[in-house]
Amino acid sequence: METSAGNITIDLFHGSAPDTVANFVKLVKMGHYDGLHFHRVIQDFMIQGGCPHSKDPMSRRAGTGGPGWQIPCEPSALALKHDKPGVLSMANAGRNTGGSQFFLTTVPTPWLNGNHAVFGAVSEGM
Template sequence: MARIKPQALLIQSKKKKAPTRVSLTTIITCNLLVILVVLSLYATYNHWYKRSSNKLDTELINSEHSNDTGERKKFDLPGYAVLETSKGSITVELHKDSSPEVVDKFLDLCQKGYFKGMRFHRVIKHFVIQGGDPHNLGAAEEWTLHRKSDGQLETSPKHEAFMLGTSKAKANAKGFEIFITTAPIPDLNDKLNVFGRVIKGEDVVQEIEEVDTDEQYQPKSIIEIINITLKQEP
């Protein structure tokens, strides 16, 4: 058997202990995998970040739109109504801020044509003219007739003439009565929900006030509301 020289053994030992070389292909593959993982994490983060941001922006826009719609709705509500009667036109300014619920109901009924053909069935000089259902009066009838029969016609600077209101006694009923005062009424707030005032056509109100009536203060001739037109400006 041939004898191996010490120098050859040393070289052979070094070759066995030397680390195995990593190929260039393996290095490139590993680097690509690391890059793909980083890009994937970045893409995921970017996706959720944008989604969260877009959701927040959408909520803010919806919130602003909702507020704008609410403000616009309130702003766009008609502020005036023109009552076309058989005696002429009466323009009223609606109190949208002080009587919003009553005004809303009045506007809704106007759009449904509720007041077309409504008669002024009670006319009391120096007191009120009243329109509504003459067969379903209730407390309103008692109030108007009692006030007139007792002759209690004191005036008060607090409550002017030509105010538009509806009976508090029927505020929750399906119907809707209209009162236009023709003189200041001391206890107006106790009896009526005032939701407007006449700004044009006071002479028409006075003309209606002067018509002939029977003992129950019902006009002997028909006086009715032909139509009501809603307007933004007087």
């Protein structure tokens, strides 16, 4: 992942979250994430991106968009823990509403366990 602050290398969990990873990779190949900003940054919690409305960082719609479809939460991905910085998860507005928005934890966030599908982790650059 290329950012204005440097590159972030992500290991995707193909075995635990195959459908979520496939959705993410599809969006990457479509160029969905190109030029987007992290529209939600909360110190000592997480950074969130993936909203198509965030191309304009001043947009009031940033954080409200998606790819035009939703994916179900995979039980095996929900079983993975938000137990360290660098966990990659799907953002959602409730069960089975993930699409393109994702977040990276900056600290352990155990209260998110079972509510957000974990599908990767930062291996370098965070």
